[in-house]
Amino acid sequence: MKLKIKLIVALILVASSLLLFPLEERIREHRRAAFGVQQLLPERDWRDVVGQHAMLAMLAGFRGIVADIYYLYGHAYWEKQEWILQFKNMQMACRLQPHSLMFYELSSWHFAWNVSYAARVDTTMSPDQQLKAERYWIEQGRNIMLEGIRNNPDRFEFYFYLGFLYANKWRIRIDEKEGYCEGAKWYAKAYEFPEAMDVIGRSAARCLDLCGKPEESYQYWIKLHNEPGRGYKQDDLIEAAIRDLEERLNIPDGTRIFPKHPPS
Amino acid sequence: MTDTTNQTPPNAAAKLPEPQRAFVGFSLTRTVVIALNTFVEAIRQKVYNILLVIALVVIAVVPLFREFDLEGAQIKLVLDGCLGAITVLGLIIAVVGTAQLLPREVENRTIYTILAKPVRRVEFLLGKYLGSALVIVMTMLVLVAMSIIVLVIVQQSIENRASAPTPEELPQVIQKLRAQAYNADLIKCLMLIFVEFLLLASITMFFSTFSTSMIFNVVMTALVFFAGSMRGAAIDLWGEQKILMMILAIVPDLSFFNVADSVVTGKEITWSHLWDGIAYGVGRSIVFITAGYLIFTRKEI
Numbered sequence: 001m002k003l004k005i006k007l008i009v010a011l012i013l014v015a016s017s018l019l020l021f022p023l024e025e026r027i028r029e030h031r032r033a034a035f036g037v038q039q040l041l042p043e044r045d046w047r048d049v050v051g052q053h054a055m056l057a058m059l060a061g062f063r064g065i066v067a068d069i070y071y072l073y074g075h076a077y078w079e080k081q082e083w084i085l086q087f088k089n090m091q092m093a094c095r096l097q098p099h100s101l102m103f104y105e106l107s108s109w110h111f112a113w114n115v116s117y118a119a120r121v122d123t124t125m126s127p128d129q130q131l132k133a134e135r136y137w138i139e140q141g142r143n144i145m146l147e148g149i150r151n152n153p154d155r156f157e158f159y160f161y162l163g164f165l166y167a168n169k170w171r172i173r174i175d176e177k178e179g180y181c182e183g184a185k186w187y188a189k190a191y192e193f194p195e196a197m198d199v200i201g202r203s204a205a206r207c208l209d210l211c212g213k214p215e216e217s218y219q220y221w222i223k224l225h226n227e228p229g230r231g232y233k234q235d236d237l238i239e240a241a242i243r244d245l246e247e248r249l250n251i252p253d254g255t256r257i258f259p260k261h262p263p264s
Numbered sequence: 265m266t267d268t269t270n271q272t273p274p275n276a277a278a279k280l281p282e283p284q285r286a287f288v289g290f291s292l293t294r295t296v297v298i299a300l301n302t303f304v305e306a307i308r309q310k311v312y313n314i315l316l317v318i319a320l321v322v323i324a325v326v327p328l329f330r331e332f333d334l335e336g337a338q339i340k341l342v343l344d345g346c347l348g349a350i351t352v353l354g355l356i357i358a359v360v361g362t363a364q365l366l367p368r369e370v371e372n373r374t375i376y377t378i379l380a381k382p383v384r385r386v387e388f389l390l391g392k393y394l395g396s397a398l399v400i401v402m403t404m405l406v407l408v409a410m411s412i413i414v415l416v417i418v419q420q421s422i423e424n425r426a427s428a429p430t431p432e433e434l435p436q437v438i439q440k441l442r443a444q445a446y447n448a449d450l451i452k453c454l455m456l457i458f459v460e461f462l463l464l465a466s467i468t469m470f471f472s473t474f475s476t477s478m479i480f481n482v483v484m485t486a487l488v489f490f491a492g493s494m495r496g497a498a499i500d501l502w503g504e505q506k507i508l509m510m511i512l513a514i515v516p517d518l519s520f521f522n523v524a525d526s527v528v529t530g531k532e533i534t535w536s537h538l539w540d541g542i543a544y545g546v547g548r549s550i551v552f553i554t555a556g557y558l559i560f561t562r563k564e565i
Binding site (some may be wrong): 065 | 351364547559
């Protein structure tokens with residue numbers, strides 16, 4: 001093949017790459033905005049978990065299947081009660097699919113509830129070690145959900161699940177006040193999204209009260225009362241909560257939302 | 265007697281006329297005939313049929329990887345498995361099927377017969393590529409049909425087992441499961457996968473215009489596939505190194521067509537993204553086919 005033809009072909013390939021470069025940049029920007037940047041190998045410990053074939057599959061664009069397989073492995077290790085291996089595999093599944101709510105939710109639930117309970121009743125450890133291990137796994141569950149929020153700041157479900165973890169697990173097994181306060185914070189963040197359900201807003205208000213902030217809780221209940229609702233507003237629950245707080249806070253009758261003696 | 269040794273022969277000054285070669289214009293009909301013939305030959309091959317059967321079996325066994333009774337997880341597994349099988353096996357069929365088109369014609373000497381006829385090389389090359397594209401279309405239709413059957417069966421079994429906190433909420437739960445399984449963005453995802461196959465087939469065709477070894481064509485296309493798939497990650501990680509990026513620019517960025525993970529996890533694929541991806545894939549394919557044509561036109565067969 002003559003040199004001239006080779007040069008022309010090379011020129012065509014290079015020139016076309018330059019011509020298509022603006023289109024590439026546009027597609028890339030759109031993908032970053034829509035899907036986020038999916039880091040592939042940011043940490044050395046990934047390589048400790050991911051085998052060579054899985055690495056090739058990931059690089060070829062089959063992250064989803066590799067993530068599913070790692071999640072299945074993690075589930076299998078859970079059944080065998082091998083917590084560390086379960087954790088590594090489920091954590092890798094979450095990292096391979098950073099936008100999968102299901103992986104983060106299930107992984108967080110496994111560690112904060114199931115594994116932490118198993119650690120608490122593990123008779124091979126002393127009572128102090130049991131408590132320490134339980135707390136460790138609850139924190140791992142919390143950390144997984146925090147990572148999910150970092151990768152998906154635009155999804156209310158992650159904030160909701162973290163609030164649920166704090167309000168229903170952390171406050172029982174680690175610190176009651178911190179559990180309610182952090183629960184209120186994350187429930188409130190979730191409720192800022194218009195697609196979040198009414199029950200999340202009520203949970204935020206209730207947790208604020210149990211956190212020791214009845215005035216803030218009262219204001220939050222009033223906000224919920226004034227909103228049109230998102231499907232299951234439950235006006236009776238809101239009214240009952242407001243009445244209760246108005247009593248406890250000794251709100252003057254004239255300024256109450258639900259006065260004891262309504263003006264005739 | 266005259267000396268004739270140094271005399272010019274008679275009529276030497278009158279040169280023989282050049283044989284007149286009839287001008288053969290480009291004919292779409294001939295191209296289509298070659299494409300259809302290529303398609304029929306390809307689907308009759310045992311290798312193709314075996315690969316297709318393997319692909320169908322892989323898709324059919326995907327639901328057997330049951331996790332536990334979490335419906336969302338099961339649907340995700342099925343979708344990932346089906347899309348993965350379509351991508352991997354469709355890719356193999358597209359590349360292997362295209363890689364052997366030209367080398368086989370040269371090996372069997374049938375290319376001489378064809379090009380001796382009034383068939384232009386561009387028609388031959390384009391016809392072969394379009395025939396390969398038809399094979400890809402048929403492969404995808406078969407695999408997608410199988411995937412839909414599997415998905416419907418799994419979805420029905422999940423709906424029959426679905427539960428909700430209250431009976432009133434059950435329709436909402438089922439609606440949510442259906443939305444996850446029958447996601448309209450899956451069609452856009454499949455369209456982008458199809459364009460990716462066309463692009464890889466064009467790259468394989470490009471290599472086969474100057475190489476007569478099928479293995480070489482397959483291996484080179486595989487290398488381009490891996491390099492193209494990693495290009496997106498390379499740009500994210502080392503985008504500041506301009507010289508490296510300029511060298512990588514010649515390799516098509518195949519991560520543009522990889523939206524399966526995002527679709528399965530609920531992200532939306534906009535129409536503008538779809539059209540941009542199709543334009544990119546078609547543009548790159550045209551470039552590789554043009555480059556292959558330039559090489560093939562001047563190649564001595």
